[in-house]
Amino acid sequence: MSTSPDLQTDLPSQSQSDASSKLKLPSSRFTFWLVLCAMILLATNMRSPIVALGSIAPVVQGALDISETQIGWLGAVPMLTFALGAFISPAIGKRFGLENTLIAMIALLTLGMIIRSVIPTWIGFLTGTLLLTLAIGFANTLAAPVIKQRTPSHIPLITGLFSLTMTVSAGIVAGVVLPLSAQVGWQWALGGWSVLGIFAFVIWVLLRLRLGSSNHQPIAPLAKGEQPPSKISMWRTPFAWQIAIFMGLQSLLFYTVASFLPSIWLSKGLSAVSSGQMGSVFQFMAPVSILSLTWLVNRGRPIQSLAVIASVLNVIGVLGASYLSPDLAWLWSALMGMGCSAIFTLSMMLFSMRTYTADQSSELSGMAQAVGYLIAFFGPLGTGWLHEATNSWDLPLLIMLVLMVINVGFAWIVSRPVMVDGKKI
Numbered sequence: 001m002s003t004s005p006d007l008q009t010d011l012p013s014q015s016q017s018d019a020s021s022k023l024k025l026p027s028s029r030f031t032f033w034l035v036l037c038a039m040i041l042l043a044t045n046m047r048s049p050i051v052a053l054g055s056i057a058p059v060v061q062g063a064l065d066i067s068e069t070q071i072g073w074l075g076a077v078p079m080l081t082f083a084l085g086a087f088i089s090p091a092i093g094k095r096f097g098l099e100n101t102l103i104a105m106i107a108l109l110t111l112g113m114i115i116r117s118v119i120p121t122w123i124g125f126l127t128g129t130l131l132l133t134l135a136i137g138f139a140n141t142l143a144a145p146v147i148k149q150r151t152p153s154h155i156p157l158i159t160g161l162f163s164l165t166m167t168v169s170a171g172i173v174a175g176v177v178l179p180l181s182a183q184v185g186w187q188w189a190l191g192g193w194s195v196l197g198i199f200a201f202v203i204w205v206l207l208r209l210r211l212g213s214s215n216h217q218p219i220a221p222l223a224k225g226e227q228p229p230s231k232i233s234m235w236r237t238p239f240a241w242q243i244a245i246f247m248g249l250q251s252l253l254f255y256t257v258a259s260f261l262p263s264i265w266l267s268k269g270l271s272a273v274s275s276g277q278m279g280s281v282f283q284f285m286a287p288v289s290i291l292s293l294t295w296l297v298n299r300g301r302p303i304q305s306l307a308v309i310a311s312v313l314n315v316i317g318v319l320g321a322s323y324l325s326p327d328l329a330w331l332w333s334a335l336m337g338m339g340c341s342a343i344f345t346l347s348m349m350l351f352s353m354r355t356y357t358a359d360q361s362s363e364l365s366g367m368a369q370a371v372g373y374l375i376a377f378f379g380p381l382g383t384g385w386l387h388e389a390t391n392s393w394d395l396p397l398l399i400m401l402v403l404m405v406i407n408v409g410f411a412w413i414v415s416r417p418v419m420v421d422g423k424k425i
Contacts, residue, residue, distance in 0.1 A: 035207065036151075037203055039158055039161070040161065041196070042204070043165035045139075046136050047169065048170050052193065054075070056181055060190075070122060077126075077129055079251075080373075084137060085141065086138075086369035086373065090362040093138075102142055103204045108131055108134070112135065113190070114191055117187040117188070137369075141362065142362060144348055144361050144365045145351075155352045156349055159352065160297070162348070164286075164287055167286040171284065234367040234420075239420050245375070247343070247344070248372035248374070249406070250339075251373060252403065264321060278333040284337070289339075292342075304411075304415040306342070306346065307343070317337075321336070322397040347368070350415070354419055355419070364420060386399075
């Protein structure tokens, strides 16, 4: 019986062979397009609910009569629930299947968006935010192993498009949610995006029905003389800790810059309008970075060189924002935007490309993102505290610069052509 290479199936027993012979497995081309559509729809829901709140926060604060501190907690909650979701999702995905778990999480995400819109109280909004961000934490982790399991020949392409869709959809929502709230009210402006969750739910159910569940897939055959991959504890593996720190330092810079970049440029003499535009420059460089990276990886360019270049872009960007001319604020902001987006996308690729199985990919993704988002959590909090304590951005920027220089070293280490167990490719 011929099988799709994307599914990497093997039939080790006669009973499995007899049962599977009655099934017509989807073609490799069909699998590719189904997974691609599912990933794109999933990605449209994974950043939009978060950035939408940032764009409409003053309106929500006034409508719910809540304090600045409560708004601050709504901004900090995602990184904590991302870390929690990343920590617990590998075991749940392995137990119930990647697709089954993601279908449940998409339903939870959609429910969270609806709850915070239809229950206009602080408790309702916080509950909805907790639910949807926990679901996103699961999706962050389980996306990479699904790509590895279903389309192992197209990991860079689908990962790149997945990351690109998250960025573009978040940018669109951030730009339209405030004017939309003036037309239909803030509840519809936030809750209306739940229709994207419904679309994603439908396509993932279709994927599950057509391709089956990952936890019921037969084990792939081993080549002659090849040994099965040994059981690896990601929490005891140096590579996993290295990629966790690499991704975590990037996320720390990203969330810090996203929170404070306009304020930093305002303190350096730019106008309020120009400072706000620098935040847009930082965000809008992401599609350029992701498309360029995906194209270069698919062309066979060395991942190690790309990782180091991306990290150096962050160093130059922070250096420029700290000590160089504010007349080139657009350049320093753009470089940081490109560096952060490239590192995030590369990390997602490495979860799949440096592991042997979908289970290992899930475990590496979960461990690295749990640690990474905990590191990132302290970026905005620490930066804000240091700024208040010193009444200056100099010390926070200096610390950020040192961390980005350190991350160049981690970029070199994590992108070496080795697998998670240290074996050379």
